[in-house]
Structures are given as C-alpha cells and as structure tokens.
Amino acid sequence: METAFDSQKYMELQTKYIRERIERFDNKLYLEFGGKLFDDFHAARVLPGFDANAKIKLLMELKDITEIIFAISAPAIEHNKMRADMGITYDMDVLRLIKSLTALGLSINSVVITQYSDQPSAMLFHNKLVSRGIKTYFHRLTKGYPTEVDTILSDEGYGANPYIETTCPLVVVTAPGPGSGKLSTCLSQIYHESKRGISAGYAKFETFPIWNLPLKHPVNLAYEAATADLRDVNMIDPYHLEQYGVTTVNYNRDIEAFPVVKTVLSRVLGEDVYHSPTDMGVNMAGYAITDDAAVRAAANQEIIRRYFKACCDARQGLIDSDIPERVELIMQQLGLREEDRPVVAAARDKQAQRQVPAVAFQLPDGRITTGRASFLMSAAASGVINAIKALAGISDHILLLPLALLEPIMKMKHDILHVRDSSLTLEDVLIALSLCEATNPTVSMAMEQLANLRGCEAHCSVMMEPTDEAMLRRLGVNVTCDPVYAEKAIYQESPSA
Numbered sequence: 001m002e003t004a005f006d007s008q009k010y011m012e013l014q015t016k017y018i019r020e021r022i023e024r025f026d027n028k029l030y031l032e033f034g035g036k037l038f039d040d041f042h043a044a045r046v047l048p049g050f051d052a053n054a055k056i057k058l059l060m061e062l063k064d065i066t067e068i069i070f071a072i073s074a075p076a077i078e079h080n081k082m083r084a085d086m087g088i089t090y091d092m093d094v095l096r097l098i099k100s101l102t103a104l105g106l107s108i109n110s111v112v113i114t115q116y117s118d119q120p121s122a123m124l125f126h127n128k129l130v131s132r133g134i135k136t137y138f139h140r141l142t143k144g145y146p147t148e149v150d151t152i153l154s155d156e157g158y159g160a161n162p163y164i165e166t167t168c169p170l171v172v173v174t175a176p177g178p179g180s181g182k183l184s185t186c187l188s189q190i191y192h193e194s195k196r197g198i199s200a201g202y203a204k205f206e207t208f209p210i211w212n213l214p215l216k217h218p219v220n221l222a223y224e225a226a227t228a229d230l231r232d233v234n235m236i237d238p239y240h241l242e243q244y245g246v247t248t249v250n251y252n253r254d255i256e257a258f259p260v261v262k263t264v265l266s267r268v269l270g271e272d273v274y275h276s277p278t279d280m281g282v283n284m285a286g287y288a289i290t291d292d293a294a295v296r297a298a299a300n301q302e303i304i305r306r307y308f309k310a311c312c313d314a315r316q317g318l319i320d321s322d323i324p325e326r327v328e329l330i331m332q333q334l335g336l337r338e339e340d341r342p343v344v345a346a347a348r349d350k351q352a353q354r355q356v357p358a359v360a361f362q363l364p365d366g367r368i369t370t371g372r373a374s375f376l377m378s379a380a381a382s383g384v385i386n387a388i389k390a391l392a393g394i395s396d397h398i399l400l401l402p403l404a405l406l407e408p409i410m411k412m413k414h415d416i417l418h419v420r421d422s423s424l425t426l427e428d429v430l431i432a433l434s435l436c437e438a439t440n441p442t443v444s445m446a447m448e449q450l451a452n453l454r455g456c457e458a459h460c461s462v463m464m465e466p467t468d469e470a471m472l473r474r475l476g477v478n479v480t481c482d483p484v485y486a487e488k489a490i491y492q493e494s495p496s497a
Helices: 007-024 041-046 054-061 072-079 090-103 122-133 182-196 218-226 237-242 252-269 294-317 324-336 343-352 379-392 405-414 426-437 441-447 466-474
Strands: 029-033 066-073 105-115 136-138 170-174 201-205 234-236 250-252 358-362 368-372 457-460 478-481
Touching: 007 029, 007 054, 007 201, 007 426, 029 105, 029 182, 041 218, 066 072, 066 090, 066 182, 066 218, 066 405, 072 090, 072 122, 090 170, 090 343, 105 122, 105 182, 122 136, 122 170, 170 182, 170 201, 182 201, 182 237, 182 252, 182 343, 201 252, 201 441, 218 234, 218 294, 218 324, 234 237, 234 252, 294 324, 294 478, 343 368, 343 457, 358 379, 379 441, 379 466, 405 426, 426 441, 426 466
Parallel strands: 029 170, 029 201, 066 105, 066 170, 105 136, 457 478
Antiparallel strands: 234 250, 358 368, 358 457
16 A cells, blocks of 8 residues: 555654643643554554554653553443454453553553442452552542533532542543543543642544544545444534634534533633644644545545445444444545445455355455355455465465365364364464475465565455454454355365365
C-alpha cells in the first residue's frame, strides 16, 4: 500500500504540542487518552504509513513526565463487556494493558472503577487488582451531573470521590473502551487539585475524527463506520465556528458534553480556558498526511470492510440489525459498492464455480489468488497455501503437504478430540508446514512468504470459523466475509493442498 502518512513528523508534532499544553497550565495536565493504546490497525489502514503503535511510542517519548490512570466502569465489569476486536472482557484487558505498559517501563498510577454502585463483580475485580499491588479507587455516579454545577463542584459531587495522588506533570487517563468514565475521572481530579492549590488542566487526545479534515472526508467517514454500533456521528463543531469562524470536525458526544466541561473548568480554574471541543483536543494527525488521494482510497476500502463486518455481526446477533444500514448509508455518500473491494467478486466467482466456500487474496503486487474448502482443509487454509506459493513462484500443481502427513492429523481430530468437522484449519496447516520446512526446501521457500501477507486483502464467500479468521488477522491480513453461514457439505473432490 502506498505510504501517505509521515509517522516521524507526526511524532515530533504530537510530542511538542502535548508538552506545550502541559506548560499552559500549572505544569499539570490530565490528558484523556481515547482509542487503542496498542495495535491501532484502523488508523494504520486509513492512514497508510501510520505506526499502529504510535500512541505507545508517544508515551515512551514522554515517559519521564508521565503516569497512567485506567478507568473502567462497574457496569462494564458486571455485564462482562467485551472488546470485540480481541474477544476479551474489559477487566481482563485492563490487566493485559497494565502488564504490557509496566514491561515497557511506563508508570501505572492506579485503576478507577467508575459508576460504582456496590456491584459484587466490581468488588471482586478491585480485590484482584489490590492483590497484584495496583492501587484501586471507586467513583460513584456524580451527584447533580450534568446540570447542577454547584452540586457537582461540592463535597457531595466530585468531592465525594477519593483523591488520586499523582506526582507527574502529565497524567494520562485511558480505558479499555468507550463509556468507561475517563472524562469524569479527569474532571474529578482537576477539582481535587484545585482544592490543593494546583491549577491542573485538561485536554483530550483522540485520533479520530481528524478535526482539520472536511466533515465528509473518507477518513472521518471511516471513523463513523467503525463506531456505527456506538451511533457516533461526526459533526461540525458549532462552538469553534462561532468563536473563530473556522470549520472543524468533532463528534457528537464531545459536542454534547462541552457545555458541562467548559462550565466546570471555568469555575474551577477561574477563566474560560477553552471555547470549543476542538480547543480541548491535541491531535496533530491531520498535519502528517502526505498524500490525500491515497488516504481517501485507503479510507474507502476501510469503509467497505466495516460494512462487511457489520453485516456479519448483525447476522450473528452481535449488534442491532440497523447498524449495517448505517454503514451502507456512508458507502452511498461516497458512491461505494461491495464490488469496489476486488477480492469480493473473486471469492464469489470461485464459490460459484466449485459450489463450495471460497476465499480470495489480493497480493502486494495486485495479483489475486483463491482457495476453496474441501474435505481436507478449510478455505482459509487452502487460500493461504495458494497465496504463499504464488508469492514464492512455486507452480500451482506442486503439493506442499502430502496427504500421508495430513491424514493422521485429521484422524486424531476426529477419533481422539471428537471434532465434528475434522478438516484442517489454517492453524493446523501452518503447523504442518512448519514441520516440513526443515527438510523440504520448497516448503521453506513458501513459508518465507508468510510475512508478505501482512497488509494483504482477503474475502471469504461465507463467514469463516473464528479460529481461521483470528489466525488471518494475526498474519496481518485484512479479511472480510459475506454474511452467509457455511452449510454442511460433503466434498467429493480429490484431496489437494
């Protein structure tokens, strides 16, 4: 994919701007950190050249002056809220992130369990954190929020929350997902700091929407598509337009919350520090785009990918049925069709030819290869084999895996593990290839090409088994599926790897 984003420039601008915002206040800034800390592949896909771990690298640049607070809501713990991209609960993700950040030498201050109302599961999580030596605090719902500012800024409001003692100029407040209470944690701390004579400030760091791109720019619309299940909507910031006469983009939740945030900050700090939601932000991503046409093209592809994901999630009952329609409306605004994703037609054509589930891969040089399901292996497994053979220049008729090697694996799955469908998954096939690599130079040539699948596009004519889809994502493949359940089939074809 063509590089269209200057990551080095972005890091330099972002670090400089955050340092300037810290200095603007009493050398104390609470920075609400939105989005993913690690592996922000959405940003990397819509901004080709963006480092998926840019936020972590940014924190590493600032780690000498930074400490981190995690916010997680008690209702999210109670209802086992999941991170859809990773398949783990919010509370487990907090533990994962703390472990990863600590290993990098970043300072973890504490965890705040927000919206607490004596949920037993929240107390169990508190105990788990404390047993690991992690400071933990409870914040209940703020009395008077959001309309009664006098109550909010009193001993009954933010004053009822415990004060979290911090020592660094930059306090990053982050969370495993939206609705975790990051903003309320920041404002509560600023109130408590003011009681101690410290004029601490607040700012928000969120990559999307990009405030200095047009409202209907594909990058901003891709953010809407990605958050369709949250029903986020990008909007022109009316406060910024009124104050400065400049059009900028924000999203509905920040715009709706701004009057309260502005009032609270003004009352606590004694002045109007911000005149708009855009003023509160510190995101510099828009200034690092080097090729707008390439970014638009990448964002258009991401929107189509999001549409297929929404369709599959709705088909499985994971999201409301109207969410795909919301993403489809975004596609219509840009004149996009499903077939604008080249691998879609290729996978569907392959299925029509062979009457079995099929997958298509678009390789880095633009070539499209396909694979199909058989009694021997899944479509994903077949597709990966054919893709790496093509990349290695290996003739299509050469078999990488002999049937004599694969049949014992299938027999073990069927007879010992009692797996109903004993055909080989992508993981099974990769392990088998690894075993052959040491003694078969042809297999070794093919395996060397696995790394070149990162960033490739793939589409399956049916919804993949979760294990296959997860493995493709681990290989860095951008995979989508038609929202169709794979029907049980008996494959009569000769086995072929």
